[in-house]
Amino acid sequence: MISIAILGAGNVASHLYKAFSKSDTVDVKQWYNRSYDAIKSFKNETEVIDDLAKLKEVDVYILAVSDDALEEFSKTLPFNNRFIVHTSGTVSMYALDKKNKRGVFYPLQSFSKDANVNFENVPFCIETEEKSKMQMLKDLANALGSKYYKITTEQRKTLHVAAVFINNFTNQMYRIAHEISDAENIEFDLLKPLILETANKVQDMSPYMAQTGPAKRNDKKTLKKHLKRIENEEHKEIYKLITKSIQKTHGIKYRFDIKRKKH
Amino acid sequence: MISIAILGAGNVASHLYKAFSKSDTVDVKQWYNRSYDAIKSFKNETEVIDDLAKLKEVDVYILAVSDDALEEFSKTLPFNNRFIVHTSGTVSMYALDKKNKRGVFYPLQSFSKDANVNFENVPFCIETEEKSKMQMLKDLANALGSKYYKITTEQRKTLHVAAVFINNFTNQMYRIAHEISDAENIEFDLLKPLILETANKVQDMSPYMAQTGPAKRNDKKTLKKHLKRIENEEHKEIYKLITKSIQKTHGIKYRFDIKRKKH
């Protein structure tokens, strides 16, 4: 049995609390938050506290507090040499005060308070200062039914960039498609199955192998027709640049002629 | 009961045949293909033919043959004034020979021969020359459990552009993320749940509402850090352009400074 304390009561802390409470291999000994109100309704399930001095000794302290607060908050912990982890994708492990043994237990998923979370689909990036602590984080991930990946602080930074492409930039592709279809009174609903299909396809196939379409086929006639049809200058520019990128990826010699306005 | 004939035996024709055969409201009277080999194994289920002269009168003839062949092929049909539809996303309804009544029954999904198709998730774009024929296509879609959308030939062309953003360009975002993570020995598997999450989110929320991240937050520190971390010049350029696009969409005044190399 691994004993843990959860610190913080935001999106991540709340979901972790709920999931760990159900586990047979993890005991949530205490739940701390600076404002008691957020956690008091759980007082019959676990020990809820708003005073750091009351923290008992446990195997892992999970600091699920805001990124900006992590560094200072870790200094205020009234103990040494215990194992503390944060749950942030962007904060370095070394931002935590070195008086304790440090680690990262970062769930790569966006959480909101209402939506239910199925942790089986949430991969954890784990990192520890001391190698011997790694198994503890693996066990925590297993207790949630989650996959885990050993990821260094440096790798985590790169991962964040990759996630921007996959989440924010992909979402902007959806948005542009929405604008283009709206302008012609085409219901966006019509495109939703294609969004899912595209995402599903790369679950068992590399994006390289999954690519299709006029850029990949180097279908110049269609590329030209599409550009003519796109009215928004910025969308045109994106069309050209991503087409060029696809063609480069697939070793196509012909590069879509890009006339760029100078800024 | 609607009687139909399917013409062609490629990806689309084969899936349509299978699905319509199971329906109680549609009778696949005949299946034609120019090469008999592709369909002969179905001869105990329906009438399979390779001679257009043998085509009987049915309510709808579905021409699921290659885009390039559609125009000529429709001329060779040995009858007039019957209802014929093609299944293409890119060919105009008017490309079909006008001796017959014309329509389009276009499934917006990519098919491959082996993969099973759940037609409940396949939206159909339908169009007819004669208004009175519209109901027939609605009934066909209903027989498959599919949603349908009335879409004109012009709208279909725009839809194709939107689909490039949603399918090919999104896939290229995945590809770039793959390159970025590979370079740091990060398993791409780690990012797959995020791909699904991003696609799922816009099923009940507009892409506008779903947007998050440093561009939307105008988090200049992170934007700069990311740009420094991206080594590939082309990826940098894409990062800047899509960031700019997100900021424009969300009315953010600060525009990420774009220094563009002249080409």
Ligand SMILES: NC(=O)c1ccc[n+]([C@@H]2O[C@H](COP(=O)([O-])OP(=O)(O)OC[C@H]3O[C@@H](n4cnc5c(N)ncnc54)[C@H](OP(=O)(O)O)[C@@H]3O)[C@@H](O)[C@H]2O)c1
């Ligand atoms: N949300 C996500 O999608 C997500 C995903 C992966 C990782 N993460 C990471 O998980 C961590 C928590 O994120 P979250 O989304 O759960 O945040 P959140 O919902 O905003 O909650 C923040 C929590 O931190 C506490 N807090 C803030 N400043 C504090 C301070 N100075 N001292 C003590 N406690 C403080 C807050 O306490 P009060 O209740 O008293 O305000 C609150 O309980 C962050 O590192 C974040 O990067 C978030």
Ligand SMILES: NC(=O)c1ccc[n+]([C@@H]2O[C@H](COP(=O)([O-])OP(=O)(O)OC[C@H]3O[C@@H](n4cnc5c(N)ncnc54)[C@H](OP(=O)(O)O)[C@@H]3O)[C@@H](O)[C@H]2O)c1
């Ligand atoms: N595949 C998709 O993902 C998809 C999705 C939506 C719509 N569509 C559209 O559906 C239609 C069919 O596509 P598909 O993917 O099923 O194509 P496909 O798998 O390549 O099959 C093409 C079919 O057309 C026949 N054909 C080709 N040229 C012909 C000609 N000159 N005369 C008579 N028959 C000819 C072929 O006959 P043989 O067997 O004798 O070669 C074959 O049966 C196209 O309009 C396509 O744009 C396809």
